[in-house]
Amino acid sequence: NAGVTQTPKFQVLKTGQSMTLQCAQDMNHNSMYWYRQDPGMGLRLIYYSASEGTTDKGEVPNGYNVSRLNKREFSLRLESAAPSQTSVYFCASSPRVGTGPYEQYFGPGTRLTVT
Amino acid sequence: AQSVTQLDSHVSVSEGTPVLLRCNYSSSYSPSLFWYVQHPNKGLQLLLKYTSAATLVKGINGFEAEFKKSETSFHLTKPSAHMSDAAEYFCVVSVVQGAQKLVFGQGTRLTINP
Numbered sequence: 001n002a003g004v005t006q007t008p009k010f011q012v013l014k015t016g017q018s019m020t021l022q023c024a025q026d027m028n029h030n031s032m033y034w035y036r037q038d039p040g041m042g043l044r045l046i047y048y049s050a051s052e053g054t055t056d057k058g059e060v061p062n063g064y065n066v067s068r069l070n071k072r073e074f075s076l077r078l079e080s081a082a083p084s085q086t087s088v089y090f091c092a093s094s095p096r097v098g099t100g101p102y103e104q105y106f107g108p109g110t111r112l113t114v115t
Numbered sequence: 116a117q118s119v120t121q122l123d124s125h126v127s128v129s130e131g132t133p134v135l136l137r138c139n140y141s142s143s144y145s146p147s148l149f150w151y152v153q154h155p156n157k158g159l160q161l162l163l164k165y166t167s168a169a170t171l172v173k174g175i176n177g178f179e180a181e182f183k184k185s186e187t188s189f190h191l192t193k194p195s196a197h198m199s200d201a202a203e204y205f206c207v208v209s210v211v212q213g214a215q216k217l218v219f220g221q222g223t224r225l226t227i228n229p
Binding site for chain 1: 161166211
């Protein structure tokens with residue numbers, strides 16, 4: 001099993017450009033998440049999908065959109081990138097079976113720089 | 116609102132000495148708590164989790180944490196540090212609002228001196 005995979009690993013964008021970060025998991029998990037990590041701030045939740053067909057905003061959703069394409073895939077889109085979106089982005093998934101709590105499994109991250 | 120506070124942004128210890136990473140939580144009910152570790156340029160890996168079954172929780176690589184309700188703490192310890200323990204450590208609380216969400220502390224960077 002590959003676990004949680006993310007593409008690309010690195011990306012440099014100019015202000016105003018758009019891009020989509022891809023995430024896939026092969027663990028048959030129900031829930032998927034997108035986080036951003038900035039120095040000294042831990043990880044902050046951008047969007048999540050509790051189950052296939054649903055998405056909800058997290059703590060810092062402004063400037064982002066998401067699509068839960070199917071049970072395996074959850075993408076994050078930046079429509080018009082801004083320097084404030086320079087960060088490391090992590091995708092995670094969790095099984096959400098039973099009463100929990102559920103461990104989240106993380107991908108390796110995408111390092112995004114917006115100039 | 117549930118939250119965690121990691122009391123030290125950076126901890127430095129010598130190899131072979133004990134490690135203590137401190138975490139306090141805020142929760143209106145019995146929380147579920149986790150410690151995750153992130154090695155440089157890597158994703159996050161679960162070290163251990165507390166689910167109210169036992170107050171002393173053992174994790175991977177010799178780490179353990181003790182849940183103390185009276186002190187609202189969940190400190191991470193290891194008796195003897197190894198060079199490979201150098202990483203960033205995150206204390207995390209679980210929030211269930213429809214879906215389970217994790218709320219992360221700010222992180223503690225652990226440095227091991229030879």
